[in-house]
Amino acid sequence: MNRRTFLQWSLLGAGLALGAGARPARALGKRLKLSFKPYTLNLRHAFTLSTTSRTTTPAMLTQVEYDGISGFGEAAMPPYLGESQESVAAFLSKVDLSPFSDPLALEEILTYVDGLMAGNTAAKASVDIALHDLVGKLLGYPIHTLWGYDGSRAPRTSFTIGIDEPEVVKDKTREAAGFKVLKIKMGRGTDREIVEAVRSVTNVPFTADPNQGWSDREEALDTIHWLQEQGCLFVEQPLPKERVDDLAWLTERSPLPILADEGCQRLTDIRSTLGVYSGIVVKLMKCTGLREARNMLTGARALGLKTLLGCMTETSCAISAASQVSMLADWADLDGNLLISNDPFEGTTVENGVLTLKNLPGIGVIPLPGLKIP
Amino acid sequence: MNRRTFLQWSLLGAGLALGAGARPARALGKRLKLSFKPYTLNLRHAFTLSTTSRTTTPAMLTQVEYDGISGFGEAAMPPYLGESQESVAAFLSKVDLSPFSDPLALEEILTYVDGLMAGNTAAKASVDIALHDLVGKLLGYPIHTLWGYDGSRAPRTSFTIGIDEPEVVKDKTREAAGFKVLKIKMGRGTDREIVEAVRSVTNVPFTADPNQGWSDREEALDTIHWLQEQGCLFVEQPLPKERVDDLAWLTERSPLPILADEGCQRLTDIRSTLGVYSGIVVKLMKCTGLREARNMLTGARALGLKTLLGCMTETSCAISAASQVSMLADWADLDGNLLISNDPFEGTTVENGVLTLKNLPGIGVIPLPGLKIP
Numbered sequence: 001m002n003r004r005t006f007l008q009w010s011l012l013g014a015g016l017a018l019g020a021g022a023r024p025a026r027a028l029g030k031r032l033k034l035s036f037k038p039y040t041l042n043l044r045h046a047f048t049l050s051t052t053s054r055t056t057t058p059a060m061l062t063q064v065e066y067d068g069i070s071g072f073g074e075a076a077m078p079p080y081l082g083e084s085q086e087s088v089a090a091f092l093s094k095v096d097l098s099p100f101s102d103p104l105a106l107e108e109i110l111t112y113v114d115g116l117m118a119g120n121t122a123a124k125a126s127v128d129i130a131l132h133d134l135v136g137k138l139l140g141y142p143i144h145t146l147w148g149y150d151g152s153r154a155p156r157t158s159f160t161i162g163i164d165e166p167e168v169v170k171d172k173t174r175e176a177a178g179f180k181v182l183k184i185k186m187g188r189g190t191d192r193e194i195v196e197a198v199r200s201v202t203n204v205p206f207t208a209d210p211n212q213g214w215s216d217r218e219e220a221l222d223t224i225h226w227l228q229e230q231g232c233l234f235v236e237q238p239l240p241k242e243r244v245d246d247l248a249w250l251t252e253r254s255p256l257p258i259l260a261d262e263g264c265q266r267l268t269d270i271r272s273t274l275g276v277y278s279g280i281v282v283k284l285m286k287c288t289g290l291r292e293a294r295n296m297l298t299g300a301r302a303l304g305l306k307t308l309l310g311c312m313t314e315t316s317c318a319i320s321a322a323s324q325v326s327m328l329a330d331w332a333d334l335d336g337n338l339l340i341s342n343d344p345f346e347g348t349t350v351e352n353g354v355l356t357l358k359n360l361p362g363i364g365v366i367p368l369p370g371l372k373i374p
Numbered sequence: 375m376n377r378r379t380f381l382q383w384s385l386l387g388a389g390l391a392l393g394a395g396a397r398p399a400r401a402l403g404k405r406l407k408l409s410f411k412p413y414t415l416n417l418r419h420a421f422t423l424s425t426t427s428r429t430t431t432p433a434m435l436t437q438v439e440y441d442g443i444s445g446f447g448e449a450a451m452p453p454y455l456g457e458s459q460e461s462v463a464a465f466l467s468k469v470d471l472s473p474f475s476d477p478l479a480l481e482e483i484l485t486y487v488d489g490l491m492a493g494n495t496a497a498k499a500s501v502d503i504a505l506h507d508l509v510g511k512l513l514g515y516p517i518h519t520l521w522g523y524d525g526s527r528a529p530r531t532s533f534t535i536g537i538d539e540p541e542v543v544k545d546k547t548r549e550a551a552g553f554k555v556l557k558i559k560m561g562r563g564t565d566r567e568i569v570e571a572v573r574s575v576t577n578v579p580f581t582a583d584p585n586q587g588w589s590d591r592e593e594a595l596d597t598i599h600w601l602q603e604q605g606c607l608f609v610e611q612p613l614p615k616e617r618v619d620d621l622a623w624l625t626e627r628s629p630l631p632i633l634a635d636e637g638c639q640r641l642t643d644i645r646s647t648l649g650v651y652s653g654i655v656v657k658l659m660k661c662t663g664l665r666e667a668r669n670m671l672t673g674a675r676a677l678g679l680k681t682l683l684g685c686m687t688e689t690s691c692a693i694s695a696a697s698q699v700s701m702l703a704d705w706a707d708l709d710g711n712l713l714i715s716n717d718p719f720e721g722t723t724v725e726n727g728v729l730t731l732k733n734l735p736g737i738g739v740i741p742l743p744g745l746k747i748p
Contacts, residue, residue, distance in 0.1 A: 106522030148480030267676040299673035
């Protein structure tokens with residue numbers, strides 16, 4: 001919106017009865033331009049889940065330019081989820097934004113992007129995030145403000161403790177002293193040792209993420225009862241997502257909420273979680289971005305499901321984007337940027353354990369000097 | 375947003391790394407002011423449902439002012455729904471917007487309004503609509519544009535044919551010649567005569583609304599099969615909402631979608647419609663306004679439910695507001711303003727059967743000269 005357009009619309013905004021106005025011109029003849037560049041995230045600690053361990057995560061940084069304004073986005077691709085820098089580059093090469101003259105037409109643009117190919121959710125999220133950053137900058141407000149959410153009501157975030165030897169777990173727990181909640185990765189048969197190592201250092205509440213790593217439902221229920229006594233808040237994806245009957249059995253009996261992570265990727269998966277889980281984990285990289293994440297969070301809440309807003313290992317770009325809708329979630333686990341040593345953005349931070357949004361237009365990030373995409 | 379603030383934010387918007395900016399001042403020290411005035415809608419035709427008939431509908435016009443800008447809203451209160459000018463005035467008198475310094479903080483403001491008292495959904499909608507109109511005007515864009523929807527993709531709307539003698543039904547059908555879909559009110563034991571009267575005049579598809587007026591489920595199923603042969607698209611609320619088992623039985627067997635109207639008021643009611651109905655009817659006056667309507671439409675679609683965006687007898691104010699989200703619905707029935715003879719607003723119109731939005735900031739309405747609230 002240039003100044004002339006702004007003034008023209010201010011007149012209309014003043015409620016003058018001028019009759020049907022034309023659509024604001026925005027930048028007539030300007031085009032949306034998407035660019036992207038592979039970026040490898042270096043992890044501060046090797047990251048161990050129930051089935052894998054690694055020291056880097058491949059990512060892709062994106063940028064959508066319009067009339068001299070840049071919106072930033074990101075795809076993060078933990079290898080076990082099937083996307084890679086190659087697949088994301090291939091997908092983004094197919095995205096042609098040039099027919100869209102209005103960057104505000106997000107429903108139309110993102111429906112087109114989603115329809116290009118199945119899957120590729122992180123690649124799609126990288127476009128969604130960059131477009132939201134752009135739209136917020138064009139309108140001059142943070143996305144959370146445009147959507148009516150109070151940025152000062154963002155929740156605390158957990159900090160993730162990976163699977164490791166007890167002494168290493170203790171060290172990591174000490175490093176996480178500023179956090180009011182911890183998330184403990186589990187599922188390799190050493191769950192109780194890890195929790196006891198954490199508990200020898202701190203008494204803050206924690207959440208449990210076995211990442212489908214448990215197998216026996218009776219044993220899972222026993223473990224959950226024990227975890228509750230230790231101060232656990234909820235359990236993510238205890239059993240493989242295919243074991244729907246066992247998950248429903250467990251959810252019915254569990255004293256803690258059981259959340260679907262692998263078991264719920266997108267908005268249309270929510271229906272299948274009813275009666276099987278007591279909540280869902282929403283992640284931008286699973287659900288194609290902010291637009292769908294917002295709908296998942298409001299929809300799940302309306303259905304009586306608990307919600308955790310989570311993340312992958314990712315930069316402050318995707319974390320800051322997610323933080324724009326974090327006030328909608330029961331819990332947040334947005335620590336992915338804290339796990340890397342080469343973050344190319346400054347954005348949402350954690351102050352006294354609580355997500356603290358930058359009050360900037362768009363998703364609230366500042367690229368570090370020298371960042372060029374591509 | 376004054377011009378200085380606009381320019382300040384444009385700089386930030388340009389992506390300059392200025393660090394965390396303060397929240398834009400908007401109009402510092404300005405206050406939101408709500409006013410309202412009773413307004414009686416005069417109906418062009420007496421309006422007959424399965425259980426009532428009337429020639430007027432009580433309404434309440436609202437206005438929220440901020441820094442010299444006015445947003446307009448409306449509550450419409452068909453008497454059988456329990457709200458009245460008295461109850462709405464009593465509710466609005468309790469609404470104190472003065473503590474809210476930021477009109478964009480809709481989640482916070484509308485959560486406060488919703489929490490004041492149970493029920494009172496039309497009264498709440500009248501505040502929601504006025505605030506959305508105000509916010510759109512402050513930002514300088516139509517609400518549908520701010521929400522990323524393409525205003526040119528609004529659907530066709532049906533036109534309602536009330537219950538009457540066959541000759542009167544024929545006259546009304548002739549008057550509705552420009553519409554591509556009709557909605558036929560039923561449930562007084564004369565359903566087939568009315569449909570036959572309509573069919574003697576036109577072959578356009580129609581929808582059926584017995585308003586809980588049928589009683590026997592087997593007979594209902596027979597009627598639905600017959601209606602399908604006549605070109606019916608769906609059936610709203612065939613049986614009383616309490617008869618959940620019979621409704622589920624009917625939905626399972628019906629060749630046409632069965633939509634919950636009385637059976638689904640608000641976002642949190644959607645879960646109880648699963649397995650009972652195949653879709654829902656969303657109305658601003660039932661669900662407290664645009665913010666919840668948007669969430670209901672996106673949520674219902676994600677659950678595989680069909681959606682009809684409907685209305686009460688109401689002015690172009692509430693109709694234009696509803697039309698902002700009409701692109702999200704499978705079907706629209708937004709003809710309430712066409713049924714009254716004293717509409718105090720100009721807004722969304724019907725062109726060649728299709729909803730046609732004014733391209734104006736906010737909900738897209740212009741008050742007729744001389745309208746004063748209060």
